[in-house]
Amino acid sequence: MMVSGRSLEAATALITGAFGAAVVVSSLDNGIGWSAAGVESGTFPFIVGLVIAAGSLFNLVQGWLHARAVILGPSELRRLGKLFVPAAVYVGVIPLIGIYPASAFYVFGTLAWHRRGSLLLPALAAIGAALALYLIFELTFQISLPRGALGTIIGF
Numbered sequence: 001m002m003v004s005g006r007s008l009e010a011a012t013a014l015i016t017g018a019f020g021a022a023v024v025v026s027s028l029d030n031g032i033g034w035s036a037a038g039v040e041s042g043t044f045p046f047i048v049g050l051v052i053a054a055g056s057l058f059n060l061v062q063g064w065l066h067a068r069a070v071i072l073g074p075s076e077l078r079r080l081g082k083l084f085v086p087a088a089v090y091v092g093v094i095p096l097i098g099i100y101p102a103s104a105f106y107v108f109g110t111l112a113w114h115r116r117g118s119l120l121l122p123a124l125a126a127i128g129a130a131l132a133l134y135l136i137f138e139l140t141f142q143i144s145l146p147r148g149a150l151g152t153i154i155g156f
Contacts, residue, residue, distance in 0.1 A: 009063025013056045015154035020052030088108065098148035098156075104130040 023045055072080070090106040104126040111122035137143045138145030147156050 002074070003077070005068025005071045006063055008071060010060060013060035013063060017053055017056035020054075020056055023052060027136045049085030065093070094146050094148060096148050096149040099145045100130045100134060100147075101150065102148075103133055 027042035027045035027049060030045070031040035032043045032046045033040055086106065086109060090102055093105075094102045106124045107129045108126035112119055113126055115122060133145065138147050
């Protein structure tokens with residue numbers, strides 16, 4: 001399977017355009033314009049959504065007019081899959097085990113796979129990444145990150 005520049009540009013523009021449209025629609029629920037208290041809370045997201053949608057439309061037209069040859073062949077798609085699949089699994093397991101263990105497993109797996117040597121450095125980096133997330137978000141900014149079903153079970 002090969003991917004052309006035109007199809008890749010179109011897919012990216014449609015995805016970002018859908019995101020921009022979702023931002024516009026959700027900001028309408030919050031209200032746009034002026035109220036007695038000032039600017040309503042949906043005004044800024046509405047403008048940002050319009051900018052994203054307009055940029056996506058521009059990219060769609062540019063990608064269609066200036067088509068490029070095949071930019072992703074089978075070997076490039078395999079390399080892309082090696083990056084995308086673990087990241088998708090990481091995002092998928094966050095609701096189950098929480099962001100801290102998921103991040104530790106992701107960092108450990110990524111480093112251990114590419115390093116192919118001692119597992120000490122990947123283990124230390126994984127523990128450090130999870131600890132840094134906890135210290136920065138939970139303690140410093142007091143923002144609770146997803147703890148997942150595992151966190152609920154163990155009472156965290």
